[in-house]
Amino acid sequence: MFNKILLPTDGSEYSMRAARFVLELLRENPNRHVTVLKVYRILPEFAVIDTPETDIVDTIAKGAHIIAENTAQIFRDAGFEVETDYCTGDPGREICRYAKKYNFDHIVIGHRGAGSLSEIVFGSVARRVVKMAPCSVTVVK
Amino acid sequence: MFHKILVATDGSENALRAARFALELWRLQPEAKVALIHVYSVTPYTSVPPEAPFLPSLEKFIEEKSRQILDNTAKILQEAGVKVETITAEGEPGRVICDYAKKHGYDHIVIGARGSGLAELLFGSVAEKVVHLASCPVAVVK
Numbered sequence: 431m432f433n434k435i436l437l438p439t440d441g442s443e444y445s446m447r448a449a450r451f452v453l454e455l456l457r458e459n460p461n462r463h464v465t466v467l468k469v470y471r472i473l474p475e476f477a478v479i480d481t482p483e484t485d486i487v488d489t490i491a492k493g494a495h496i497i498a499e500n501t502a503q504i505f506r507d508a509g510f511e512v513e514t515d516y517c518t519g520d521p522g523r524e525i526c527r528y529a530k531k532y533n534f535d536h537i538v539i540g541h542r543g544a545g546s547l548s549e550i551v552f553g554s555v556a557r558r559v560v561k562m563a564p565c566s567v568t569v570v571k
Numbered sequence: 572m573f574h575k576i577l578v579a580t581d582g583s584e585n586a587l588r589a590a591r592f593a594l595e596l597w598r599l600q601p602e603a604k605v606a607l608i609h610v611y612s613v614t615p616y617t618s619v620p621p622e623a624p625f626l627p628s629l630e631k632f633i634e635e636k637s638r639q640i641l642d643n644t645a646k647i648l649q650e651a652g653v654k655v656e657t658i659t660a661e662g663e664p665g666r667v668i669c670d671y672a673k674k675h676g677y678d679h680i681v682i683g684a685r686g687s688g689l690a691e692l693l694f695g696s697v698a699e700k701v702v703h704l705a706s707c708p709v710a711v712v713k
Binding site: 431432451454455458541556557560561563564565566567568569570571 | 572592595599684698699702703705706707708709710711712713
């Protein structure tokens, strides 16, 4: 338990709270492995209208990278090493797929993300993760 | 990180797993208080007129069943030396668990991903409801 922790982030206040929760776990035992993951969506329309000049897809990917790094900074400021990664797809599904693929034994996720409107309509990413995760999940409020 | 851990149990395999998870949490913070809660709901089908002669025995049956569930789950923690408080309550499980946690200042809830009820298949799991309603972090154990 808590040996390999996956921390999905979207840069929102709730993800930052989740990050601080994981930081406490690291303080308790610095040997835990933590990966900060940002999943970003590329809407099909973006790919269609994208040109080398607009570079939408690339910009979104860069944004995801920045968000993952910003969250990781909380740990680095406290003197801990964490990994960062980012991938594209449906966040709930990708987070669970990632956790399974790399054998994470715990996921810590914020209750609500940045996409509040779509979350209200379709249910939160956290909810999907709780449902589909291969391991235990802590939902931070 | 947390000082009062509330573990929800319905006696299912996942609930026992949740108790083992709570034990690990407690080991991180041995000064934390741990409590177990079992919530039973009396559906319209089990409600009977108050004058029914078998009502006292039904109440007793539910009480005893609840006690058994709590004892079984508590054993996991007690064997490791954790002092556990146990609570039985009646009502809609998701809501009662969250209300209880809030009212008594629990700052962490631990619950199994899926309980034993048929209703969970139809209406979604108690865990999902707790994640939705709780005002503190919730660990959903698989």
